[in-house]
Amino acid sequence: MSFDLPRNVILPVDAVDIRLDPGPHPFAVDNAEAIAENWQREIAAKPALFDGMVVLLSQLAYRDNRLVGRCHAVNYSTFMLWRKRRENSGAEHAYAHAVLAAGDNALVAIRMGSHTVNAGRVYFAAGSFEPIDFRDGQVDVDFNMIREVREETGLDLSDAPRGKRYHVLSTASGTVMFRRFHETAPAEEIARRISAFVATEAEPEIEGPVIIRHAADLPDGLAPHMKPLVEWHFAGVD
Template identity: 55%
Template sequence: MSFNLPPNVILPVDEIDVRLDPAPHPFQRDNAEAIAAGWAEQSAGNPALFDGTMVLLSTLTYDKGRLSGICHAVRYSTFLHWRRHSDTHGAHHAFAHAMPVSGDGVLVAIRMAPHTLNAHRVYFAAGSFEPEDFVGGQVDMHRNMAREVAEETGLDLDAAQAERRHHLISTPGGVVIFRRYRFAQTAQALAAHIRGHIAADPDPEISEPIVIADAAARPAGLMPYMPALIDWHFSNM
């Protein structure tokens, strides 16, 4: 079975073995015409979209804390086509979430800018895996998280204390692999740093930081999987 993760359940991850296969992804190969047509429609509606390179899974399995998978480099247009057909057998998406935790135990998320694909949605700064996130053919989760968090917020994950264990939750929109990073600064100090980064960026991907102070907090625009992550954090501080 290519994918065996139970849906909407948070699972601990102690070992990650996700590798990049240089072969073309069968989903991209078999849907080339439909992908091209869909991209023409999407990019016409949002000219800011860029058909860059990312990765898509062809297999992902979980067994007793070990996550194993195979990825292939694809175009962003392929991912958008997969999003419209996410029940496709043999293809799935995963992305890594660094969860910034302030010195006062508060979560610091972000709201995406209006011109992005997930406009106005709230989640933790993150991005899809790219070929550069694979070292020796194997994914480096911290490398991906640190790059995406720095690009979007200006925060340095290497200045925070990373928890040893990752966790994951599998959703129809993809597998979220997350890890808490604890900063010494208060939530307000982290938010002020992020606002400064946004102000200095000529084309920011995010519009504002979102401080989540307790489990009851439900900011407008939360991605569907975010309430589960919020509840998990405040239940496992």
């Protein structure tokens, strides 16, 4: 198992080749009892948690502007224990962000709902890769981005213009792949649409939208990985 990519630096990515291995992740096999015990504690604290399927990496490398990796489907309960034991676990987490840029160049992020694991955190609408995000065993990053944005905000980015390539930022806590998606409406209008959608949801995942207007406009609760992405956007990189 290997993870071979620079940390804490934004890198351009022209292709993503992350494959879904049908076998179990060794972390899930080796920690089955601890996973079950930890899950009981997690749902006691947050009963709304759902033990669905996500993926964890067992390999990821950056070569010639390409991301190449292998991952395995695991229960969310496995992911929750991994969060506590990630160091030297033989597993890592990757996810994707649609960097939503409004017509006035402001960014529109979201604040997570109080019943979620990341309650109060601010980042771009996103979620872990799931088996549904894979086509013929290979991850479809844009499908994941568009699906998660639609589920959390009600916005459909299927036809939105997007950046010519992905970028990636890998830290000790995870690896985020991101791409700029452009909306013509100003940020206030996009935020209004998101708020209207949230108001119709019985159990919305998010508390609501958060507008970021410049590189120093860092809201309370901003996830640590977001500051470099905000600076990247307002620097005009693509």
